[in-house]
Amino acid sequence: MKIQTNFNLKNHNTFGINAVADRFVTMESPDDYEDLMRSGLLHDGPFLVLGAGSNVILPDHYHGTVVHPVHRNIRQIVVDRNCNFIEASAGTPWSFFVDYCIANEWYGLENLAGIPGTVGAAPVQNVGAYGIEAKDVIESVHYFDLLTGQQCWIKNDACQFGYRHSIFKTELANRVIVDRVRFHLAKGFTPQLGYKALAAAVDQRGVVAPTARQVADTVVALRNSKLPDPASIGSAGSFFKNPVVPSGKYHELRLQFPDVVAFPVGDGKEVKLAAGWLIEHCGWKGRSMGNVGVYDKQALVLVNRGGCTGSEVRQLAQAIINDVKNKFDVALDCEAIFV
Ligand SMILES: Cc1cc2nc3c(=O)[nH]c(=O)nc-3n(C[C@H](O)[C@H](O)[C@H](O)COP(=O)(O)OP(=O)(O)OC[C@H]3O[C@@H](n4cnc5c(N)ncnc54)[C@H](O)[C@@H]3O)c2cc1C
Structure with missing residues (x-):
């Protein structure tokens, strides 16, 4: 792990707020969690887990420790008759993960294409778009409890998922780092076109049986027409x-x-x-x-x-x-x- 002090967070939040943190700890591998626990840093003021900073509004000065997981990995765990179990590390960019799954013919994430942020944050807010939410494809979540030092898998039905809500915003808030997420993804592609604007946009492309890539591209085009690109507007x-x-x-x-x-x-x-x-x-x-x-x-x-x-x-x-x-x-x- 890498520790930096008086760290400027302007490039670590999509709103572009010029915030400074007392300490910024980059977690490069899951082995770093034990070092973090031993370091005593977490007893020295509050701490904040920060992914890509695409859903947070930061204060001018964060008087505490920002923990930033960056480890990336995607692997296929088991293939059963109906679905693939895929595990992705917290620091994997969400958008990259969605594209990677589509390229590997693991289906179910297409409508969530183009959402900024990291895999580790997806269960926290139960990210959603165009009629699909992360809870529809998450099988379980692995986290480190920074208060007790324990690590744990929590199953989907115990995550208390709701509209932009989960247990990570209530009981487990300010105490855990999500380290990896396991997804169940379908082997065959069925377009999820219940959201009217998406169905209409797919229709406009003139394709009768859209591929997963075509649906994801349509979602990204719709998003780009409505939402500002954080690279130019915070x-x-x-x-x-x-x-x-x-x-x-x-x-x-x-x-x-x-x-x-x-x-x-x-x-x-x-x-x-x-x-x-x-x-x-x-x-x-x-x-x-x-x-x-x-x-x-x-x-x-x-x-x-x-x-x-x-x-x-x-x-x-x-x-x-x-x-x-x-x-x-x-x-x-x-x-x-x-x-
Ligand atoms: C242009 C734009 C479009 C967006 N569109 C959508 C959309 O369509 N649908 C949608 O749902 N959201 C959307 N969002 C919001 C945002 O992309 C998601 O909430 C995303 O999941 C946040 O990921 P992040 O890594 O940036 O998290 P951060 O902003 O860094 O953190 C968000 C919260 O999660 C916690 N957290 C982050 N990582 C971890 C971790 N590993 N372990 C524990 N806690 C963690 C943080 O402490 C914080 O409370 C959009 C944002 C932008 C800027």
């Missing part, structure tokens, strides 16, 4: 979760706002409202507050207009939350994580 992707409300509340809203955008969830008792629509209809799309703003192509995304700080992001997020509450009586929740 962001954390969708900043807010789409709020889930009782269907009664949705019908009430529709009386006043007939074009409110929503999607049914579960057994129809609840509805997911499009947070971007709510924010846009509070007049925030394209507006700025200090050095942070609301993306002009998608109101769900907050962007760095140049040199923004974590507290500026927090202020804008709070102003938006307040306006949505006042106008629609709906509580917005952040998807991005404030450190």
Whole structure:
């Protein structure tokens, strides 16, 4: 493992916040976990596990230790009659992993193509896009418990996966490092086109039976048309979760706002409202507050207009939350994580 002090994190978060950490520990192999435990660093203030920093809003100064797993590996564990079991290390870039699986004819990840970040963070937020979530393909997760020194496999059904949620954000938050994730991937390809916009985009390509690569390419093209590229505009992707409300509340809203955008969830008792629509209809799309703003192509995304700080992001997020509450009586929740 490599320890650096007073480390600048600007290139380690996609929002591009110019943050500094007291210590930055690069974990190059799973053997480093024991060295980290023995080092005593974790008793010297708080610690933060940082992947690619694509879902975090950092403070100007992190007074603690940032632990950054970079070990990459993808291997096939077992092939059973119906599926392949594939294991990937925490530091493997998610996008690379998806492409690698498609190239090897291991299927199920196509709709999750192009999501920034690392494999180790995917179970934490239960990443999702175009009708698929990581929980649909994760078999189990291996982690190191930095409080007890133990390592453990946790099965999918014990991970408490929900909408951008898992046990790694509650009971296991601030105490474990996910070190590798095991996936069950199908042997044959079945396109998952339940998400209307994806089905329409595939259709537009004029292919009747799309390949996994074609579906993934369509997903990436759709993403690029809506989301800023972190290489040129700092962001954390969708900043807010789409709020889930009782269907009664949705019908009430529709009386006043007939074009409110929503999607049914579960057994129809609840509805997911499009947070971007709510924010846009509070007049925030394209507006700025200090050095942070609301993306002009998608109101769900907050962007760095140049040199923004974590507290500026927090202020804008709070102003938006307040306006949505006042106008629609709906509580917005952040998807991005404030450190
Ligand atoms: C342009 C853009 C588009 C995006 N699109 C999507 C999308 O479509 N769907 C979606 O779900 N998300 C999306 N995101 C959010 C983000 O890509 C995901 O949440 C991703 O999984 C974060 O990975 P990361 O490695 O960058 O994690 P980080 O941002 O570094 O960390 C996120 C959280 O996970 C924890 N963590 C990270 N690694 C580990 C580990 N090994 N062990 C334990 N905890 C860990 C961190 O402590 C933190 O709490 C997008 C982000 C951007 C910038």
